[in-house]
Amino acid sequence: MRSPIYVAIDTPELDRARSIAERVRNHVGGIKLGLEFFSANGRAGVREMADLGLPIFLDLKLHDIPNTVGKAIQALRPLKPAILTVHAAGGRAMMEDAKAAAPTGTKVVAVTVLTSLDGSDLSSIGLAAEPQPQVERLTALARDAGLDGVVCSGNEVAAAKAAWPDGFFVVPGVRPAESGHGDQKRVMTPRQALDNGASILVVGRPITQAADPDTAARAIEATL
Numbered sequence: 001m002r003s004p005i006y007v008a009i010d011t012p013e014l015d016r017a018r019s020i021a022e023r024v025r026n027h028v029g030g031i032k033l034g035l036e037f038f039s040a041n042g043r044a045g046v047r048e049m050a051d052l053g054l055p056i057f058l059d060l061k062l063h064d065i066p067n068t069v070g071k072a073i074q075a076l077r078p079l080k081p082a083i084l085t086v087h088a089a090g091g092r093a094m095m096e097d098a099k100a101a102a103p104t105g106t107k108v109v110a111v112t113v114l115t116s117l118d119g120s121d122l123s124s125i126g127l128a129a130e131p132q133p134q135v136e137r138l139t140a141l142a143r144d145a146g147l148d149g150v151v152c153s154g155n156e157v158a159a160a161k162a163a164w165p166d167g168f169f170v171v172p173g174v175r176p177a178e179s180g181h182g183d184q185k186r187v188m189t190p191r192q193a194l195d196n197g198a199s200i201l202v203v204g205r206p207i208t209q210a211a212d213p214d215t216a217a218r219a220i221e222a223t224l
């Protein structure tokens with residue numbers, strides 16, 4: 001069975017991205033490429049990474065008016081990513097247009113509340129301090145808009161899954177017990193996140209910044 005770990009390769013350097021992916025490929029189920037990689041390397045860079053043979057999760061977190069997001073996804077169609085992200089806060093019409101524009105077979109998932117935000121961050125942008133009700137509200141909106149799933153932290157994934165049993169749940173903010181949190185504020189261990197209902201786990205720096213990414217990925221896989 002394919003590993004549930006998607007390694008977040010956040011670097012602008014194509015050679016470094018390829019080297020990390022080659023080192024960890026036997027211990028991960030896919031590669032997540034985000035804004036940092038895409039801004040530097042564009043569609044051609046994504047194609048080069050896809051040539052390694054692992055599923056590609058294109059984490060661009062699109063958030064704009066429905067027409068703009070739909071057209072942006074049309075431009076990404078030739079890449080046929082396995083997973084693509086938009087922000088649920090863009091609203092139902094935006095998510096509907098995103099799904100309609102995506103290729104068949106691409107899972108479109110909506111970011112609910114970024115894992116880098118805690119209660120005080122949410123208050124500072126005018127939201128209630130408790131993340132879970134916001135995650136549940138946006139999960140219901142994404143489900144009703146016809147998306148495939150959502151992104152949330154391991155703290156909220158059980159509640160999100162209860163509301164959407166056949167949804168696809170992407171959990172970042174994953175940290176092995178001994179790892180630093182960096183800018184992540186709502187974190188969970190890989191094992192606990194899976195037990196809570198994650199469909200896939202996104203793990204970046206604990207693997208990519210390790211002295212030996214291969215060993216780090218293997219150690220995380222061994223805990224699952």
Ligand SMILES: O=c1ccn([C@@H]2O[C@H](COP(=O)(O)O)[C@@H](O)[C@H]2O)c(=O)[nH]1
Pocket residue numbers: 008010034059111113114115116151152172173174182184202203204205206
């Ligand atoms: O809520 C979210 C949504 C996306 N991310 C992305 O996941 C990785 C996490 O990297 P780490 O190095 O393991 O912290 C990163 O690419 C984010 O853009 C997220 O962290 N939280």
